[in-house]
Amino acid sequence: MLARGLTKRFGDREALRGVSFGAAPGELVAVIGPNGAGKTTLLSILAGIQTADGGEVETGKGAVGWVPQQAALYRRLTVEENLLLFARLEKHEDPHASVAEMLELTGLGERRGEIVARLSGGNQQRINIAIGLLSRPGVLLLDEPSVGLDPRQRARLWEFVSALAVRGTTVIFSTHDIQEAERYGNRMLVLADGEALFDGPADELREAVRTEAPGAADRDFETAFVAYLHHRGH
Amino acid sequence: MRWLLLKDLQILRRSPLQAALLIVYPVLIAILVGLAVSRGPSEPRVALLNEVPQNARVSLSGKKLPSANVQRRICGKVECVHVSSRAEAMAKVESGDVLAALILPEDLVNKINSLSTLSPGVPHVEVLVNESDPLKASVVDDKIEALLAQANLTLAKRIAVEGGRYLNLVIKGGRLPVLGGGIDILGLQASAHILEAIEPALEDGPLKVALGQVTNFAREAGENLDIAGPLIQRLAQPIAVKKIPVGGSSPPLETFAIAVAATFTLAFIAVLLVAGSLALEREENAFPRLTRGLVSSEALLGEKVLLGVVVGLIVTLLMLAGLTIFVPLEWGRFGLWLAAIVVGGASLAAAGAALGAAAREVRAVSLLAFMVTLPVAFLSLVPSGTVGKGLFDVIKVITALFPFKPTLDAMTSALEAGNGGIGGPLLHLAILAVAYTAIARLALRRFGRV
Numbered sequence: 001m002l003a004r005g006l007t008k009r010f011g012d013r014e015a016l017r018g019v020s021f022g023a024a025p026g027e028l029v030a031v032i033g034p035n036g037a038g039k040t041t042l043l044s045i046l047a048g049i050q051t052a053d054g055g056e057v058e059t060g061k062g063a064v065g066w067v068p069q070q071a072a073l074y075r076r077l078t079v080e081e082n083l084l085l086f087a088r089l090e091k092h093e094d095p096h097a098s099v100a101e102m103l104e105l106t107g108l109g110e111r112r113g114e115i116v117a118r119l120s121g122g123n124q125q126r127i128n129i130a131i132g133l134l135s136r137p138g139v140l141l142l143d144e145p146s147v148g149l150d151p152r153q154r155a156r157l158w159e160f161v162s163a164l165a166v167r168g169t170t171v172i173f174s175t176h177d178i179q180e181a182e183r184y185g186n187r188m189l190v191l192a193d194g195e196a197l198f199d200g201p202a203d204e205l206r207e208a209v210r211t212e213a214p215g216a217a218d219r220d221f222e223t224a225f226v227a228y229l230h231h232r233g234h
Numbered sequence: 235m236r237w238l239l240l241k242d243l244q245i246l247r248r249s250p251l252q253a254a255l256l257i258v259y260p261v262l263i264a265i266l267v268g269l270a271v272s273r274g275p276s277e278p279r280v281a282l283l284n285e286v287p288q289n290a291r292v293s294l295s296g297k298k299l300p301s302a303n304v305q306r307r308i309c310g311k312v313e314c315v316h317v318s319s320r321a322e323a324m325a326k327v328e329s330g331d332v333l334a335a336l337i338l339p340e341d342l343v344n345k346i347n348s349l350s351t352l353s354p355g356v357p358h359v360e361v362l363v364n365e366s367d368p369l370k371a372s373v374v375d376d377k378i379e380a381l382l383a384q385a386n387l388t389l390a391k392r393i394a395v396e397g398g399r400y401l402n403l404v405i406k407g408g409r410l411p412v413l414g415g416g417i418d419i420l421g422l423q424a425s426a427h428i429l430e431a432i433e434p435a436l437e438d439g440p441l442k443v444a445l446g447q448v449t450n451f452a453r454e455a456g457e458n459l460d461i462a463g464p465l466i467q468r469l470a471q472p473i474a475v476k477k478i479p480v481g482g483s484s485p486p487l488e489t490f491a492i493a494v495a496a497t498f499t500l501a502f503i504a505v506l507l508v509a510g511s512l513a514l515e516r517e518e519n520a521f522p523r524l525t526r527g528l529v530s531s532e533a534l535l536g537e538k539v540l541l542g543v544v545v546g547l548i549v550t551l552l553m554l555a556g557l558t559i560f561v562p563l564e565w566g567r568f569g570l571w572l573a574a575i576v577v578g579g580a581s582l583a584a585a586g587a588a589l590g591a592a593a594r595e596v597r598a599v600s601l602l603a604f605m606v607t608l609p610v611a612f613l614s615l616v617p618s619g620t621v622g623k624g625l626f627d628v629i630k631v632i633t634a635l636f637p638f639k640p641t642l643d644a645m646t647s648a649l650e651a652g653n654g655g656i657g658g659p660l661l662h663l664a665i666l667a668v669a670y671t672a673i674a675r676l677a678l679r680r681f682g683r684v
Binding site: 049073081085090200 | 237238241244245249319518519520522523524526527528529
């Protein structure tokens with residue numbers, strides 16, 4: 001996936017200011033930044049939910065799967081009914097086979113008949129991701145996928161997502177948790193006020209933080225990162 | 235689209251409270267309307283204390299008139315609760331057991347009889363009303379006034395008939411019964427004949443001229459006073475009502491009541507279900523996922539309208555079938571029923587979609603749908619002439635902009651022949667359906683994105 005010079009404006013506010021970046025197959029790219037940085041707007045444009053005012057997006061071959069921040073599924077339907085509905089809407093040749101595959105992949109086979117509203121937030125997020133994967137996308141966009149999950153659920157989620165990347169799926173996820181981004185992302189795209197401040201591996205970001213905010217270099221990474229953003233005028 | 239429709243029906247099935255409300259509410263309305271139209275308006279309960287002696291009669295010139303059965307007439311118009319004392323009557327009114335109490339005092343007939351004497355009294359009846367409820371008090375006033383007007387009319391007719399008899403006696407002659415006997419009255423016509431016979435025997439002169447004048451008077455009076463008889467009769471009710479229907483036919487009350495019940499049912503189901511269902515897509519965050527290449531906004535709106543039409547059609551037809559227990563319906567017009575329900579349902583569902591597209595919470599949109607549908611439904615039932623012209627024009631505009639009134643018109647036409655054509659309302663509904671779908675489309679574009 002390749003994005004070039006993406007801009008987006010909401011009234012007087014510039015949500016994205018010429019953001020460019022790329023992601024290779026099997027790569028896990030973390031989009032990080034404070035609230036209002038433009039993370040959700042960027043992922044929405046990459047997913048085709050919103051249109052950019054300027055710039056362009058190349059998605060290459062294969063579909064783009066999108067997993068919104070809040071689970072986009074019907075809570076009064078069962079796990080299986082949700083997957084089956086979206087498989088049918090995506091016109092799968094054998095929707096039942098696709099559903100079985102996703103249930104296997106998410107480990108929710110035994111809970112296929114349960115109403116989604118009765119599942120934990122972590123399991124709802126797994127179904128949310130499974131729906132995003134139904135189209136067998138080459139690129140999977142995850143908007144703050146771990147929000148609201150407990151540590152155990154987070155660990156299971158990232159285990160699942162990492163396995164997808166290992167199979168060759170490009171995963172681009174947004175988060176404002178710097179440690180999560182460092183732990184699971186191969187690369188980090190730092191956004192602040194719609195501007196891309198940094199694009200590279202976690203080690204290089206640490207180095208940039210040390211260089212540009214030396215006073216906070218000996219403190220934890222999150223504090224140093226905040227000092228770095230402050231130094232860059234955000 | 236069929237998978238989305240199936241999904242919505244599955245969700246509806248999993249929401250027992252919502253489904254129950256959508257079905258029970260209109261069925262309840264249908265039962266109430268059915269009972270109301272099949273049993274007619276209930277008569278108000280009125281306590282009656284009749285202190286008039288049983289043998290008392292209104293008399294005219296000393297002759298007692300036959301009983302006018304005023305009490306029976308009153309009790310034919312209201313549900314009489316006979317009481318034996320003023321205190322009992324008052325207690326029943328105060329407790330709310332009866333709407334009012336009517337007291338016919340002991341001297342009522344004497345006072346009526348005194349009207350034809352040189353010292354007339356004022357006959358009166360007493361009405362006890364509990365005025366704690368102004369609406370109830372107004373109803374009682376209207377009802378009692380109507381009853382008294384009828385009693386007065388009955389008495390006046392009796393008096394007019396007796397007056398006519400006396401007049402006839404004066405004109406044609408006969409026997410006037412007095413105190414068990416009678417007096418023979420010659421009558422004007424017979425007097426004129428006698429005088430005419432005497433007149434030639436008199437010599438010309440002032441006496442003959444005077445007799446001629448008397449003869450003329452007797453003849454003229456005998457011939458022309460005939461018209462006074464009907465005139466006296468008319469005095470009792472000088473103005474008669476001749477009702478001429480103008481400006482369209484009025485449907486029978488039962489048909490109109492059924493049309494109202496059916497339209498109410500259809501409106502609440504279509505508007506609430508579609509508005510709630512569309513808002514649910516956004517409350518569940520599914521809208522962007524669906525419209526991201528899986529379904530177009532137009533198809534989604536089409537599916538919601540179809541949902542409203544299908545569920546509305548089923549429940550409305552069930553309701554109409556249920557109403558046949560109370561009122562016979564013309565099943566031969568089933569095709570027209572279908573047309574009215576489908577087109578009306580589509581238009582109402584499109585209005586629901588426009589509401590649902592503007593809000594993203596089911597609760598908020600349900601409240602909005604109630605706040606819009608209920609007042610418009612009531613405004614649609616305001617008959618012309620009951621409010622000022624300017625206000626009625628405003629009501630006409632408002633009700634023309636929402637599909638309830640045209641659906642009611644279409645249902646009324648569909649249920650029974652002679653209630654106006656169905657084409658006009660259907661065209662109106664089709665225009666509204668297109669307009670509301672366009673509004674819903676715009677609202678989704680404006681509010682539907684993440």
